Amino acid sequence: MNDKLALPVGTTLDRFIMRKQEEFPYASGELSQLLRDIALAAKIVNREINRAGLIGVTGAFGNQNVQGEEQQKLDVIANIRFIRALRNGGEVCAILSEEEDDIILTGNNKGKYIVAIDPLDGSSNIDVNVSIGTIFSIYRRISDADLGSTPADCLQKGTCQVAAGYIVYGSSTMLVYTTGHGVNGFTYDSTLGEFFLSNPNIITPKTGAFYSCNEGGLNSFPDGIKNYLEYCKNEGYSARYIGSLVADFHRNLLKGGIYLYPQTAKTPSGKLRLMYECNALAFIIEQAGGRATDGTKRIMEIVPSELHQRCPLIIGSVEMVNKVEEMLVKEEALHTGSI
Numbered sequence: 107m108n109d110k111l112a113l114p115v116g117t118t119l120d121r122f123i124m125r126k127q128e129e130f131p132y133a134s135g136e137l138s139q140l141l142r143d144i145a146l147a148a149k150i151v152n153r154e155i156n157r158a159g160l161i162g163v164t165g166a167f168g169n170q171n172v173q174g175e176e177q178q179k180l181d182v183i184a185n186i187r188f189i190r191a192l193r194n195g196g197e198v199c200a201i202l203s204e205e206e207d208d209i210i211l212t213g214n215n216k217g218k219y220i221v222a223i224d225p226l227d228g229s230s231n232i233d234v235n236v237s238i239g240t241i242f243s244i245y246r247r248i249s250d251a252d253l254g255s256t257p258a259d260c261l262q263k264g265t266c267q268v269a270a271g272y273i274v275y276g277s278s279t280m281l282v283y284t285t286g287h288g289v290n291g292f293t294y295d296s297t298l299g300e301f302f303l304s305n306p307n308i309i310t311p312k313t314g315a316f317y318s319c320n321e322g323g324l325n326s327f328p329d330g331i332k333n334y335l336e337y338c339k340n341e342g343y344s345a346r347y348i349g350s351l352v353a354d355f356h357r358n359l360l361k362g363g364i365y366l367y368p369q370t371a372k373t374p375s376g377k378l379r380l381m382y383e384c385n386a387l388a389f390i391i392e393q394a395g396g397r398a399t400d401g402t403k404r405i406m407e408i409v410p411s412e413l414h415q416r417c418p419l420i421i422g423s424v425e426m427v428n429k430v431e432e433m434l435v436k437e438e439a440l441h442t443g444s445i
């Protein structure tokens with residue numbers, strides 16, 4: 107980030123967005139407005155989450171989403187709130203949501219942007235008062251505006267993201283995002299209804315002592331992953347697994363650490379979704395100096411073929427991700443007999 111424009115802690119999100127826009131003389135303000143629309147929806151969803159137990163929005167909704175997962179009421183509410191804010195904001199022509207089978211055309215045919223979103227991440231933790239989140243990726247449309255958006259618009263590589271971020275609804279509510287010029291975190295003050303800059307220019311430590319992995323599937327993990335988890339234990343690293351990707355990622359981003367969700371017998375191509383979970387966090391971790399891979403390929407280089415495709419995810423501090431890759435390559439070479 108350009109230091110002369112370093113903004114002090116306490117700067118409002120609005121002012122930050124405006125000042126960053128000034129760095130780009132040709133910026134037309136649409137992306138800035140889109141980021142504001144997302145922040146507005148986040149404030150509303152935050153309010154619903156905080157009082158979920160009082161307004162009867164805990165528990166299952168009674169439907170399954172396209173992934174075959176039981177939708178929670180807050181999954182549905184968050185989905186409605188974000189879609190409404192993006193549609194009303196006017197900057198988005200199409201939305202890809204975890205909770206919707208197909209692309210949602212907003213009717214804003216002149217809208218320049220596509221948003222891929224996981225409206226509520228960590229659904230299994232909703233009713234038990236554990237941190238949950240929202241994850242979003244923003245792409246520029248590539249098709250001609252008059253044609254309305256096309257599937258190609260919604261199946262772009264992670265390297266094509268113009269912005270990405272997440273909101274973590276935890277002990278405090280934070281919005282963390284990047285537009286490709288560093289990563290900044292904002293904390294929400296609900297008494298003032300504003301996000302304020304609290305974590306400027308986040309750089310993730312090169313290594314850490316936290317590893318996050320649901321070892322329940324250990325028996326069917328690739329050998330390289332098994333070896334790495336053994337290595338973590340021998341190194342005396344601490345296991346931390348909240349079961350909300352956003353919350354596990356956020357801790358490791360700030361403190362140093364690694365999150366692993368490999369392919370297993372139950373999830374042969376991994377569990378997490380490329381378009382609205384992995385790509386966004388990969389963009390952020392890379393902007394903060396870390397790495398994200400599926401074990402063989404940089405996440406952001408994966409060419410998407412399906413809206414809801416899954417991929418293995420290994421993400422976090424650069425030295426820790428390098429170590430996993432090293433062990434995976436070694437195992438592969440052993441299996442193929444090339445060593």
Ligand SMILES: O=P(O)(O)OC[C@H]1O[C@](O)(COP(=O)(O)O)[C@@H](O)[C@@H]1O
Pocket residue numbers: 175204224226227228229230320349350351352377
């Ligand atoms: O219960 P598991 O298999 O450990 O999976 C937990 C992972 O699944 C997720 O809940 C998937 O995200 P959603 O809640 O958005 O479906 C991640 O947040 C979390 O890291």
Ligand SMILES: [Mg+2]
Pocket residue numbers: 224226227228351383
């Ligand atoms: Mg999720």
Ligand SMILES: [Mg+2]
Pocket residue numbers: 181204224225226227228229
């Ligand atoms: Mg979700």
